[in-house]
Amino acid sequence: MTASEVESSEFNPASSGSGLPGAAPSMETLVRTRSRRSWRLPVITAVAVLLIAGGAFMWVGRDNGAGSGSDHSALPSPAASDDGKPATASGMAAATAASPKPSPSPVPADPAYIKVNQVDSSHYENGGVDVYFSLFADPEFKQEIQPMQLAKDMFTINGLQVEKLSLVEESDTVSVNLVLDKSGSMQDSPNMNVHETKMDLVRQAAVQFIDGIPSSAKGQFEVLTFSDYVPAVADITFTSDRTMVSQYLSGLASDGGRTALFDSLTKALYDTNEQQGPKYIIAFTDGKDSNYGSSLQSVVELSRQLGIPIYTVGFGSEEDQSLSYLAQETGGQSFYLSIDDDLQTELHRIYDTVFQRYVKQYKLTYTPRQKIAPGQPFSFVMNLNSPRNQAQTGELTYERKLDKNSVDVQNGLFEYQVNYAQAVNTLDFGVVRSNVDEDSKFYTDLRKRIEIDYVNASNQGKPKIIDPLENYRVESVNQLQNGSYKIEFFKLFPVLINNKQVHEADLNTYTLVWDSLSDKWQVSNFGREECSIYQDRSDPGSLCSDNGVKKLYSGNPWPN
Numbered sequence: 001m002t003a004s005e006v007e008s009s010e011f012n013p014a015s016s017g018s019g020l021p022g023a024a025p026s027m028e029t030l031v032r033t034r035s036r037r038s039w040r041l042p043v044i045t046a047v048a049v050l051l052i053a054g055g056a057f058m059w060v061g062r063d064n065g066a067g068s069g070s071d072h073s074a075l076p077s078p079a080a081s082d083d084g085k086p087a088t089a090s091g092m093a094a095a096t097a098a099s100p101k102p103s104p105s106p107v108p109a110d111p112a113y114i115k116v117n118q119v120d121s122s123h124y125e126n127g128g129v130d131v132y133f134s135l136f137a138d139p140e141f142k143q144e145i146q147p148m149q150l151a152k153d154m155f156t157i158n159g160l161q162v163e164k165l166s167l168v169e170e171s172d173t174v175s176v177n178l179v180l181d182k183s184g185s186m187q188d189s190p191n192m193n194v195h196e197t198k199m200d201l202v203r204q205a206a207v208q209f210i211d212g213i214p215s216s217a218k219g220q221f222e223v224l225t226f227s228d229y230v231p232a233v234a235d236i237t238f239t240s241d242r243t244m245v246s247q248y249l250s251g252l253a254s255d256g257g258r259t260a261l262f263d264s265l266t267k268a269l270y271d272t273n274e275q276q277g278p279k280y281i282i283a284f285t286d287g288k289d290s291n292y293g294s295s296l297q298s299v300v301e302l303s304r305q306l307g308i309p310i311y312t313v314g315f316g317s318e319e320d321q322s323l324s325y326l327a328q329e330t331g332g333q334s335f336y337l338s339i340d341d342d343l344q345t346e347l348h349r350i351y352d353t354v355f356q357r358y359v360k361q362y363k364l365t366y367t368p369r370q371k372i373a374p375g376q377p378f379s380f381v382m383n384l385n386s387p388r389n390q391a392q393t394g395e396l397t398y399e400r401k402l403d404k405n406s407v408d409v410q411n412g413l414f415e416y417q418v419n420y421a422q423a424v425n426t427l428d429f430g431v432v433r434s435n436v437d438e439d440s441k442f443y444t445d446l447r448k449r450i451e452i453d454y455v456n457a458s459n460q461g462k463p464k465i466i467d468p469l470e471n472y473r474v475e476s477v478n479q480l481q482n483g484s485y486k487i488e489f490f491k492l493f494p495v496l497i498n499n500k501q502v503h504e505a506d507l508n509t510y511t512l513v514w515d516s517l518s519d520k521w522q523v524s525n526f527g528r529e530e531c532s533i534y535q536d537r538s539d540p541g542s543l544c545s546d547n548g549v550k551k552l553y554s555g556n557p558w559p560n
Contacts, residue, residue, distance in 0.1 A: 112389035114382055115141045117361055118278055118331065119307050121378070121401045127367045131157075131382065132168065132278050134361045135389065145389070147360055154386045157366040164365040172277035173218045174358045175238060177268045178245075180206055181285035182252060183227040183259040186315075188286075198315040199254045201337060202284045205313060206249045209282075210242055212351050217359050221245050222271060226264035227257030229292070229422050232415075234267075238275060258468075261285055262294035263418055265310060265326075266302060270411045273306045278358050280332065282311040286320070293417035295472040295492075296322055297559055303330035304399050305375065306407070311354050313337060374402045406477050409485040409512050412521030413474075416510075417491075420446075421466035427455050437513055437524035469493050471559045475507070484513045484524070492557045495533075503534045504544065505557035530554060 113136045120130040137143040152165035168174070186199040213219060223236040223245060236248055261283070268281045289296075303310055309332040312323040327334035335350050370378050377397050384391040402410075416435040423431040429450045436443045454464040475488035487510045495504045507530035512521045532541035532553040541552055 109386065109388060109390045110137070112137065112145060112384060112391035113139050113141065114384065114391045114393050116331075116382070116393065116396060117358065118280070118309055119396075119398045121307060121368075121398065124368060124372075124374075124378075124400050128163070128365050129368050131364045131366070131380075132358070132361050133364065133382070134357055135384075135391065144357070144360075147362075148388070150362070150384075150386060152364075154384055155364060156383045156385075157364075157380050158369065159381075159383075160366070160369070162364050162366045164363075166363050168278055168361050168363050169218065169359045171363060173220055173240075174355065175220050175222075175272060175275035175277065175279040176355065177222045177224060177238075177272045177279075177281045178206060178209075178249075179264050179268050179281060179283040179285075180223065180225045180249075180252065181227075181259060181261065181283075182225045182254045182257075184254060184256040185259060185286050187254045187256065197254075198286050199252070201315050203249060203252045205284055205315075205337065206252070207246055209351060209355075210246045210249065213242065213355055217355070219355065219359070220275070222268070223248060224264055224268050224271070225252065226260050227255050228260060229257075230260050230263040230267045230418055232419075234271060237271075259285070259289050260292065260418075260468075261289040262296060262299050263292060265299045266294040266414055269299070269302050269306055269308055269310075270407070270414070272308055273407065278361070278363070280309045280311060280354070280358065282313065282354060283323075284313045284315070285323070286315050289322070289468075292421035292466060292468055293414050293472070295469050295559060296326060298472045298474075300326065300329045301473060302410075305402055307398065307401055311335070311350075313350065372400055374400050374406065376400055402477075405479070405485075409477060409487065409521050410474055412512050413487055413489065413510055413523070415520075416523050417489075423450055424454060424464055424466045427451070427458060434518055434520070435522055437515065437522040440524040442523065442525050467494050470503070471557060475555075480511075484511055485521070486511050488529075490553075490555065490557075492559075497533070503557070505532045505534065505541070505553040505555075506530070507553055507555070532557070 114133050115136060116131060116133045118132040120132075123129070134141075135145040137145055147167055150165060152162050155162045155165060180202055182199065182202075186202060187197050189195065189197050210221065219242075220238045220240045221236070221242065222234050222238045224231065224234040236245060239245065265281065265283060268283075272279050272281060299310070308330075310326055310330040311332040312327045312334045314320050314323045314334065314336045323336075324334040326332075333353060335346070335353075337346055364382075366380075368378060368380075372378055377399055379395050379397045381395050382393045401407075412435070416432065419432040419435050423429055427450065429447050432446070432450075436446060457464055469491050471490075471492035473490050475490055478486050480486055489508050489510055490506070491508070492503055492505045494501050496502075506528055509525075509527045509529055510523050511525035513524045514520075515522045528547055528549050530551045530553040531544035531547060531549040533544055534541050534557065537558055541557075543549070543552055
């Protein structure tokens with residue numbers, strides 16, 4: 001409606017306030033009409049201006065809002081009630097409270113892989129098995145996950161909660177036994193193109209391994225060098241004095257002897273077993289072996305019984321498969337170094353893989369539910385369920401550790417075997433004297449055999465020589481009522497019959513008694529139960545003819 005239309009309408013007599021149709025307006029009416037006209041026009045004009053200004057403001061606001069990244073069109077309009085009227089503030093609050101807020105999507109945990117480095121079942125009977133392990137981001141165990149905050153309730157063993165969880169570097173000292181080959185074969189160079197010997201590489205490797213360990217790392221070390229025979233006592237028994245260890249290693253030289261590797265590893269296992277906490281053996285050798293009391297398989301079996309891994313560092317022109325097998329079967333890892341390698345880089349890698357891993361690993365303790373005897377197998381499955389990582393092992397099987405007496409008795413027999421071979425080969429009964437019970441008939445018989453029979457044979461040009469064993473194992477260990485132990489012991493070794501080399505397999509029994517004066521187990525009796533001669537692996541065996549044994553060996557004599 002235009003202004004003139006409004007004015008015409010205002011003066012329409014029909015719409016006047018007189019109540020009389022068609023009558024002319026009175027003066028009073030005219031005055032009131034003019035008064036209304038006088039204020040309505042400014043008000044209408046003002047309202048129009050405000051509406052126009054408000055519309056312009058809202059347009060500018062929308063335009064500015066789009067430029068600033070705010071989406072005003074997305075803001076909710078006032079909610080309507082059920083009857084179509086705008087909702088009140090209290091109604092909107094109630095609606096907001098009734099509507100559930102969407103929860104954020106959970107972040108999935110990354111997969112992890114558990115590498116069990118060692119299992120210590122020394123306290124199995126008292127309800128404690130210690131599992132030492134590391135976490136990796138890949139199934140090949142190459143990308144180690146750095147230590148992080150983990151709680152024991154994140155782990156289960158066979159579906160049950162564990163008792164304890166800790167970082168090794170905060171709770172334990174790592175024990176490392178360095179077994180070093182100084183035999184004659186180490187005087188050779190790795191290949192024809194270089195002048196450095198394998199002994200040079202071993203010495204450098206061992207020194208750099210020790211010197212590369214940070215002073216803050218908690219570790220203790222034993223050094224055991226070997227050639228013809230394993231020493232009765234290690235060169236350096238376990239110590240945390242790394243300077244002394246490094247200086248001793250720097251002067252290491254070959255003595256030209258043979259390679260009693262497996263005997264030395266056996267002694268290292270027994271020595272290392274006396275230490276508490278995480279432990280392992282690392283052997284530096286070219287792998288060419290000659291032994292008198294041990295074999296490859298016997299070392300593997302003893303390592304499993306004691307729960308001590310063996311790592312090997314081989315040197316030479318080609319990798320020795322027996323070293324790889326030994327490391328794999330004992331839970332360790334094998335490395336191979338040649339003169340073509342960057343020794344510093346390779347040794348740093350070995351340090352990271354071996355010592356650093358043992359320092360940075362975790363230690364978990366759980367209570368086993370399986371009731372088994374010492375030496376028997378037990379299994380477990382380990383799970384990790386943390387906010388960051390999830391992992392599960394397959395079923396892992398280990399042997400419950402033998403009791404201390406059984407381990408010490410086996411060690412006593414091992415020492416006897418090694419020293420007996422050396423005593424016969426050198427015609428010196430004194431080498432084995434401390435391993436034999438002086439009050440027994442066996443002592444008298446053995447002394448006569450070495451000092452008289454074998455000496456006479458040697459003078460006649462027929463020396464008695466004990467050849468290195470090719471296979472060996474303890475078949476059983478049983479304690480007798482008087483406290484002594486009876487051990488069934490199998491060994492396979494080469495012999496010369498009618499100028500032809502064949503193999504003899506013996507199943508012997510040894511009785512060992514404790515001697516408080518020498519503080520060791522000594523052999524007091526010996527018997528041979530079974531004996532066979534084999535021409536080769538295909539030969540079923542024939543009865544030995546020179547020792548009165550009436551029974552063929554009943555087992556499989558050959559190494560795996």
